[in-house]
Amino acid sequence: MxxxxxxxxxxxxxxxxxxxxxxxxxxxxxxxxxxxxxxxxxxxxxxxxxxxxxxxxxxxxxxxxxxxxxxxxxxxxxxxxxxxxxxxxxxxxxxxxxxxxxxxxxxxxxxxxxxxxxxxxxxxxYCYTPAVLKIRELIAEDYLGDILFIDSVRINLGLIQPDVDVLWDLAPHDLSIIDFVLPGGLTPPTVSAHGADPLGAGKACIGYLQFPLEGGAMAHVHVNWLSPTKIRSMIIGGTKRTLVWDDLNPQQRLSIYDRGVDLAQQSVDEADRRASTISYRLGDTWSPALPEHExxxxxxxxxxxxxxxxxxxxxxGRAGLRVxxxxxxxxxxxxxxxxxxxxxxxxxxxxxxx
Amino acid sequence: MxxxxxxxxxxxxxxxxxxxxxxxxxxxxxxxxxxxxxxxxxxxxxxxxxxxxxxxxxxxxxxxxxxxxxxxxxxxxxxxxxxxxxxxxxxxxxxxxxxxxxxxxxxxxxxxxxxxxxxxxxxxxYCYTPAVLKIRELIAEDYLGDILFIDSVRINLGLIQPDVDVLWDLAPHDLSIIDFVLPGGLTPPTVSAHGADPLGAGKACIGYLQFPLEGGAMAHVHVNWLSPTKIRSMIIGGTKRTLVWDDLNPQQRLSIYDRGVDLAQQSVDEADRRASTISYRLGDTWSPALPEHExxxxxxxxxxxxxxxxxxxxxxGRAGLRVxxxxxxxxxxxxxxxxxxxxxxxxxxxxxxx
Amino acid sequence: MxxxxxxxxxxxxxxxxxxxxxxxxxxxxxxxxxxxxxxxxxxxxxxxxxxxxxxxxxxxxxxxxxxxxxxxxxxxxxxxxxxxxxxxxxxxxxxxxxxxxxxxxxxxxxxxxxxxxxxxxxxxxYCYTPAVLKIRELIAEDYLGDILFIDSVRINLGLIQPDVDVLWDLAPHDLSIIDFVLPGGLTPPTVSAHGADPLGAGKACIGYLQFPLEGGAMAHVHVNWLSPTKIRSMIIGGTKRTLVWDDLNPQQRLSIYDRGVDLAQQSVDEADRRASTISYRLGDTWSPALPEHExxxxxxxxxxxxxxxxxxxxxxGRAGLRVxxxxxxxxxxxxxxxxxxxxxxxxxxxxxxx
Amino acid sequence: MxxxxxxxxxxxxxxxxxxxxxxxxxxxxxxxxxxxxxxxxxxxxxxxxxxxxxxxxxxxxxxxxxxxxxxxxxxxxxxxxxxxxxxxxxxxxxxxxxxxxxxxxxxxxxxxxxxxxxxxxxxxxYCYTPAVLKIRELIAEDYLGDILFIDSVRINLGLIQPDVDVLWDLAPHDLSIIDFVLPGGLTPPTVSAHGADPLGAGKACIGYLQFPLEGGAMAHVHVNWLSPTKIRSMIIGGTKRTLVWDDLNPQQRLSIYDRGVDLAQQSVDEADRRASTISYRLGDTWSPALPEHExxxxxxxxxxxxxxxxxxxxxxGRAGLRVxxxxxxxxxxxxxxxxxxxxxxxxxxxxxxx
Incomplete structure (x- = not known):
């Protein structure tokens, strides 16, 4: 059967x-x-x-x-x-x-x-690419710690679409990925978007999107149809480690940096508070091997x-709805x-x- | 004497x-x-x-x-x-x-x-570096055409300053450069800024700045103290050509792309208006040699x-004031x-x- | 019909x-x-x-x-x-x-x-890729001047072939390309080849090939099955300009550098001969747009x-025979x-x- | 005192x-x-x-x-x-x-x-740079396993020296580094060197050097004064891991790849010997943080x-003598x-x- x-x-x-x-x-x-x-x-x-x-x-x-x-x-x-x-x-x-x-x-x-x-x-x-599945897994395992910021860039000399602007054309990729990798999904209370149509195409060809994430963090998305160079990258900063995804570098798509700023919250004398509590991690970089599948x-x-x-x-469907x-x-x-x-x-x- | x-x-x-x-x-x-x-x-x-x-x-x-x-x-x-x-x-x-x-x-x-x-x-x-002097010269000669957008990124694992946030620490570089290379200088009527302090440092450690430029164009600046990787780049899109400045690539700091979108403004039948008037340039790239001086x-x-x-x-002083x-x-x-x-x-x- | x-x-x-x-x-x-x-x-x-x-x-x-x-x-x-x-x-x-x-x-x-x-x-x-067709054209037009050297690298973590060594597996690409782009074709009087089989695979897994070209120039080919990183590049140095082909950089496969050394041949006092006759060109870089075709x-x-x-x-067939x-x-x-x-x-x- | x-x-x-x-x-x-x-x-x-x-x-x-x-x-x-x-x-x-x-x-x-x-x-x-000290340490700890090959490239548009050729000018760097990082030092029984003087400068401006290392391994050095682009890289392949040193990438000078070919030496039926004993590792990449010192x-x-x-x-002095x-x-x-x-x-x- x-x-x-x-x-x-x-x-x-x-x-x-x-x-x-x-x-x-x-x-x-x-x-x-x-x-x-x-x-x-x-x-x-x-x-x-x-x-x-x-x-x-x-x-x-x-x-x-x-x-x-x-x-x-x-x-x-x-x-x-x-x-x-x-x-x-x-x-x-x-x-x-x-x-x-x-x-x-x-x-x-x-x-x-x-x-x-x-x-x-x-x-x-995109959510089912080896890179994004790995990012989701790393965040779920708390390997990055609490998320501090997400910065996504998706720019290229792209076809100006007849019916949608650059935000509707490209940002769904970034948004669906953010929805997929964050344990809480994509649920920002507010959004700000900036755009420009400097050619007079009748719609934004350049777009920037930002929204708050939980715990004071923020996400930012840059999409652009007018860039002569192609960039597809996402930085996800965490309290423990920071991940950089460069989708155009097949030899090292994901890099996880044990580099960052630590801010100890102990109570100390106010005058030299900052000097005593900020420290910098300058550790190794690790790039996980990714399985190859479509x-x-x-x-x-x-x-x-x-x-x-x-x-x-x-x-x-709810993920699609959130986007x-x-x-x-x-x-x-x-x-x-x-x-x-x-x-x-x-x-x-x-x-x-x- | x-x-x-x-x-x-x-x-x-x-x-x-x-x-x-x-x-x-x-x-x-x-x-x-x-x-x-x-x-x-x-x-x-x-x-x-x-x-x-x-x-x-x-x-x-x-x-x-x-x-x-x-x-x-x-x-x-x-x-x-x-x-x-x-x-x-x-x-x-x-x-x-x-x-x-x-x-x-x-x-x-x-x-x-x-x-x-x-x-x-x-x-x-920065305005007196060979790269920025060359950018100013190219724009003055109308080599890029009308400016469509400027996107500047200056991110790094940076020292969290005791007295200023990341916008005041890093964005003066981007702003003074934009002021220097644009014939009309830095005179936006409005500005929007977004930032986050996800570590609780008491000030924004991540910042995004955007403002309109003349003719429907826009500028965007991204500064960040928490990025494990260092990026210092600026894209200046024009109607004729687009310039990319990658300050961390000493072998090719400036690249000028004869790539872009052309939008003819002739009046045509509405139904196929866009198809007939949008065209794409996919020309050569040129990287000018820069003199070496401090x-x-x-x-x-x-x-x-x-x-x-x-x-x-x-x-x-007025340039400093505009910044x-x-x-x-x-x-x-x-x-x-x-x-x-x-x-x-x-x-x-x-x-x-x- | x-x-x-x-x-x-x-x-x-x-x-x-x-x-x-x-x-x-x-x-x-x-x-x-x-x-x-x-x-x-x-x-x-x-x-x-x-x-x-x-x-x-x-x-x-x-x-x-x-x-x-x-x-x-x-x-x-x-x-x-x-x-x-x-x-x-x-x-x-x-x-x-x-x-x-x-x-x-x-x-x-x-x-x-x-x-x-x-x-x-x-x-x-490979000879029919847009990049190699362009290289052939540039050399035919004397855009590079007389050829001074060719250095080709083709390394990767490759499958160890059952019947041939790395030279027979990979170098035919480099050799057929050199044959194709040089006006006189591939006709070296002698060849030297070095190789190693450090794993005991029964055949060379690492190979280096060098041979003289006309006018005192030389060509060198590096092929390797054991490299964890992939490189496919060729540098063709000429008296007028030097071309670099990076086949893994789709955004800039070909770069032509107006950089090099000029050696004037005038007869001068022997003592300071060299100082007076060597000069360095530090000109622009140009990257031609390539058509897209299979x-x-x-x-x-x-x-x-x-x-x-x-x-x-x-x-x-004679080209295949020369290889x-x-x-x-x-x-x-x-x-x-x-x-x-x-x-x-x-x-x-x-x-x-x- | x-x-x-x-x-x-x-x-x-x-x-x-x-x-x-x-x-x-x-x-x-x-x-x-x-x-x-x-x-x-x-x-x-x-x-x-x-x-x-x-x-x-x-x-x-x-x-x-x-x-x-x-x-x-x-x-x-x-x-x-x-x-x-x-x-x-x-x-x-x-x-x-x-x-x-x-x-x-x-x-x-x-x-x-x-x-x-x-x-x-x-x-x-060079031997006292953080990168080379780390390479020496990794090899001493057997982190790379037995050395299979070393490939070093040091090319640039360089000053043509009045008294020495490109091998004597640049290769001492590569040779002293190889001497420093190999536990047995630089003691090849034989050497082959190829070079060219296509400009008629009176000495080789392009040089290639190769010599055997212990256990069937080999080393190769490429030095060149005529390259318009600057490359300073060394690949050290080992049975366990392979190291790539890219000295011009300050953000990731050293990368250690857990990628390679394993050849099991068990005795098996001759006919399908190779198929059964060759396997490929496709593991992670690791980039150690390096201390900053002069x-x-x-x-x-x-x-x-x-x-x-x-x-x-x-x-x-004996190291200098070996070079x-x-x-x-x-x-x-x-x-x-x-x-x-x-x-x-x-x-x-x-x-x-x-």
Missing amino acids: DQRLRIAVVGAGYWGPNLARNFSTSPDWELVAICDLDQDRAQKLADRVGRIDVETDLDVLLARDDIDAIAVATPARTHHPVVMAALRAGKHVVVEKPLADTRERALEMVEEAASRGLTLMADHT ALAAMAEEFAASIRGSRPARTD LSVLEAASTSLAVHGNSTNVESSEAREEVTR | DQRLRIAVVGAGYWGPNLARNFSTSPDWELVAICDLDQDRAQKLADRVGRIDVETDLDVLLARDDIDAIAVATPARTHHPVVMAALRAGKHVVVEKPLADTRERALEMVEEAASRGLTLMADHT ALAAMAEEFAASIRGSRPARTD LSVLEAASTSLAVHGNSTNVESSEAREEVTR | DQRLRIAVVGAGYWGPNLARNFSTSPDWELVAICDLDQDRAQKLADRVGRIDVETDLDVLLARDDIDAIAVATPARTHHPVVMAALRAGKHVVVEKPLADTRERALEMVEEAASRGLTLMADHT ALAAMAEEFAASIRGSRPARTD LSVLEAASTSLAVHGNSTNVESSEAREEVTR | DQRLRIAVVGAGYWGPNLARNFSTSPDWELVAICDLDQDRAQKLADRVGRIDVETDLDVLLARDDIDAIAVATPARTHHPVVMAALRAGKHVVVEKPLADTRERALEMVEEAASRGLTLMADHT ALAAMAEEFAASIRGSRPARTD LSVLEAASTSLAVHGNSTNVESSEAREEVTR
């Missing part, structure tokens, strides 16, 4: 082929169909991954009872109707980021999945494990000259629906 | 020896005395630079008529009294950064110098040229959760006093 | 799929069959590139008259019989590197192709152009403690056969 | 001031005089380090009985007469590299010092400790097209003189 779960990929454009390839080779999954309005595009993809079924009508696809789950890789504005239809048809769903095009619609999707006991997962692919393969495995274990996926909450607050802040803006808490309504 | 100007260095602590060494070897200057309350410290420095005079009393020093100018390297809070006394004694003055500990006091100093026709110069040393030697030369030519120094105006507004913004804060214009009163 | 040339790929193992994919998408070629002793492996590849024919018998394949050329990606020791059969069947041939497992066999292949007027091409893939696509295009133009390919001549001399040198060893000239017999 | 040893520096040119500065601030030493034929140059240096004595006559200096030791920083060709005179006057001596201009003269110096029971030390400054200060300390402990210095033995063999090899050349053993005569 075949224990594999059966899945169809909806959307055969840019990202769908990556999903199809990984589900077709996953030991947990049987890929049974490709669905796209464009039959030719669907057929080509279906041939490439093993001569599987092609569907051009979503309703027909969802009516099939030999399908347990669907993977959605359609344009963001269609995520809500596609996912809602799939959930109502009793299918588990994984959705390409962003979960939806607004926080409100994402919340509906989360609630629908919760009320039906189905898995709704956000395909936050992120999407690990994502596919987690999706299966979530369904089988009836537990939320590590990047579940959207921050993005919407960032857009609001951007419109008021970067002033601090409250992030809508998604927890209240969720409590009710549990 | 000796045409050299005569100078004394006041303050023999951290920075004074650098000033003394450069003035003692400058063809424009004769270094005649070292002044410090600590006679022993002054004597040691005086010996090292050629057995020159030592003074421990500032008034005695300023009363000497064989001195044309003084270089002040005393603690920031003493800049105002020392400089005011020197100006009143008819001496030209160059002052270590920051010009004063408050904008108000700096303004007094600027006005005093202006009313007496004396040169008051800020020792913004920045302070060039500063000393400029100080002499300013005095002899009766013209403002390239980093005159202080931004720093004070940043401190205000920091206190109100990063909200946008007006920068005091120093121009009004200056106009009156001219 | 379809003007495309028709090709079959022989060998569906490691490299064959890359050849198949590129010939199947080339505008110059129609990929008509995959040939492999392992039918299943051949079928899978044939499916992936468009459901084309599969053959398991080379003779049957070569007997087909709807095939103009074959691409050989079988093990090196089989290159000679496969290629000879194909040439005798009147097919043009491109062969994965190395051309053959001995210089003698390669020479036979070259002569066979010459006598039949067929194209025999070596798939020196090397194998350019190789496929060149193969077609060679056949259609009845002219040798840019990496023809083998140097490798064989290197093996001889290795066996005599690195002493200088003559390189067999392949030109004599070639002359006769023309 | 002053326990400090008393020293004079002979030679106030390029290197003398560095020696003078370090001996003048060392707790082990009292710097009592500067000696140079050029009185003015000597006086300036004497003033700078504390108004000490100046001598212009070496014999007068050596006749003083308030001097325990001298530090020699005169041109290489004068090392022999100066050092011999000093030893005969009963002074301990430290000499700037190279120890002498020929191996024969160096041997005389070593024997003279040995027969008089005086310390003769080579100022192999190399010459540690050298001065070692010189004092050697004298006080009546034990050879860690870089004693010269390799350099002379390299020059011979260079003259015979890089053929393997015997290195004169300095041990035989030394044995006699002990």
